[in-house]
Amino acid sequence: MESEEFFRSLENGVVVLGGCGTVGSLIARILACHDYDVTIIDSAPDSYLTPIFKKEGIHLKLGEELDDDSFKGKSAIFVAPSLLKNDYFTTKLNNFNKSELPVYSINEILEFFSPDKPVIAVTGTNGKSTTTHALKHIFQVNGYKVPSHGLRIQGNSEFIPALQSRLDGDISVLEIGTFGRKGEIKRSATNSHVNTAVITNITHDHLNNGTFEDYINCKKEMIEVADNLILDGDDPILVDLKSRFTDKKFYFFGIKDDENPLFDGKYYRDCPKCGKKLKYDVNYLRSLGEFDCSCGFKNPELDVYATNIRIIKEGNTTKTKYTIHFADEARDITLPHSGIHNVYNSLAAACAAWVQGLDINGIVKAIESFKGVPGRLEYINDDPTIIIDFAHNPAGVETIIKTVLKLKTESNNIIVINTISSESGRQGDEAIAKLLSDVDTVIPVSTPSSKMARYIDTNVLQIKTRTKFNKTGTIGSSPEQVEEGLRLGLKIAESDDIILLIGEAGVKYAKPALNKILFENVKGNN
Incomplete structure (x- = not known):
């Protein structure tokens, strides 16, 4: 179908069936933010998304079944993909679609509606949710409109990131996860039109679907899609990826604090180049640290990094203070939550915002006001x-x-x-x-x-x-x-x-x- 024919078929308004569901709600919202008249028909009597629907001008017919009047005056029908697998529903749809309006689903959304903004995706084993929320917060504090899927689920796999990237806003910040299945991240990142990617770290996880090497290859798919890569320079697995993708632009974040008594780890990892044991001068967090190998493999130069890290105890809680460096500029910063992992998360978010061109003072101010993510400490x-x-x-x-x-x-x-x-x-x-x-x-x-x-x-x-x-x-x-x-x-x-x-x-x-x-x-x- 040609794009002109598709968009012409939406001019008199559309009905979204199953619009209270995960994918259906995002389909409806994308259509609405492109100024199409949208009506959701759903058998659910209500939805926690109702305030969002109403704010975005979407009409609701909840608790209703299809009848002869369901599609009156409309020119197209969108159906949540889960409903298209239901024979009972599709038979019912065909019976009431007497005007033979065109029936669309997610494929048409992905094909004809492209993100009209920069798209940043965050993946990794640990810290991706906190990093994603911190990065969103940085942009919002600095006046950017950042779209949210509004769902009560994590929403980092399948079609959710791709649909979220198409919602109204100035910049998209997505979390993209994996269950360790080949092609999962690449498909999601490609559908989301990701141009900048953050990878927080890679450690053992989701190994039910393969080996650790398989899992690394899954995360590596993000690099195949994005042009700009923001990686943890203290993670040898991520550092090694730079040499495999010479046509990409890489930025590294990490820690330079090798005399700090906070760091006493003794975790080691094999060199991804030659297979020998890496020599760690210091472990900042598990396999993250300052490393080198006799083959010449070592940490890269860091673009954004932390020094002088201190943990400050206040009653039954702690805060973290450190100095953050952006190339040749530095600022003192206080995190309202503790842990070296949160230093890394804040560095990842700060580096991504800096690469996007945000002012350093605005980045620091936003990080200091970020309260964290529910379910994380x-x-x-x-x-x-x-x-x-x-x-x-x-x-x-x-x-x-x-x-x-x-x-x-x-x-x-x-x-x-x-x-x-x-x-x-x-x-x-x-x-x-x-x-x-x-x-x-x-x-x-x-x-x-x-x-x-x-x-x-x-x-x-x-x-x-x-x-x-x-x-x-x-x-x-x-x-x-x-x-x-x-x-x-x-x-x-x-x-x-x-x-x-x-x-x-x-x-x-x-x-x-x-x-x-x-x-x-x-x-x-x-």
Whole structure:
């Protein structure tokens, strides 16, 4: 179909069927932001997206089924792709489409509506969600309109990034993830028209669909699409990629703070060039650090980097201060949240904004006001302190454990409730178990974490009931298991102790479980 014919067919207004769903809602919003008259018809009685729809001028017919009047006065129909797979629905659609209006779906959106703005994509193993949100915040604070998909899901795979890039705004900032399947990132980045990409780091994760080398190749697909690459110069895997793509423009961020006592890691990685063990002068975070090899492979020159990193403790929380360098300019900066991983996340976001041409003072101001992302080192209770974190692979767990251990005193204990699903293979599960040996008590509530309990060299408390739970995706525990683990943690915790829930199930179910427990306590005291 020619583009003129397609756009002419939309002139009298369109109906979007299934517009309250994930993809359908974005199709409707893209059409509306291009000034087409859009009506959503959906059998759902309401949607949490209703305020967005109304703000963007989309008409709603919710809780309605198709009838003879559904398409009256309209010139085209868009259907969410999931509905096109439903034989009952398609038969019904054909019966009521008596005027034989053209029926479109996502393919026409991707073909005829291109992003009219710069598109930045963020990927990596750890830190991509925080980096994405921080980068969005930087642009918004500096007066840019940054489109959001508005969905109550992470939205970093399949068609969501590609559709989000086509929403109204000045610049698109997308998170693009992978489940370790070949072609996944390349397809999403190509459909999103990504021209600048940030890769935070690459560590072991999502190995159920292949080897670590397969996973590296998945992340590498982003470099095949984008023209400008912003990479962690302290990650040897990412540094090696520069030599493989000589037609791209690379920018590197990292840390230069080799005399800082905060850094005491002893993690090593093989040289990606010759296979020998890399020599690390310092590990800043797991395999991230200052490295070199006898073959000549070493860290690149950094474009944006941090020095003089300090952790400042304030009560039961900590902040991070450091000096950020942009080429030959430097500014002092304070992060409202702690952890070396957040230094890296802020550097990645700052480098991307700087490459895009933002003023350095505006970048620093925005980073200092960024409050973080829900589910990442998120405090949900005091007395005792309860923290939830999405950490779900060895690198992520090591990062959060090191961060929380900085809050440990002689009088308090660290209690970890492990809800992690197995995504890093058996070797990764064992590594996580050993990392948890540094805390005082571990309560495993997911099946993988229970099986790995024998590798934990500290106090382990098992929950009593074993609710039967079948892992779905990356959720490793049921709401009931998380609740029971939290009850056990609260039972043994003193007021100044710290309870940390790690894993996606902990992030998803801890707040409702805590509210239920607190309500019961209040009710019992009355």
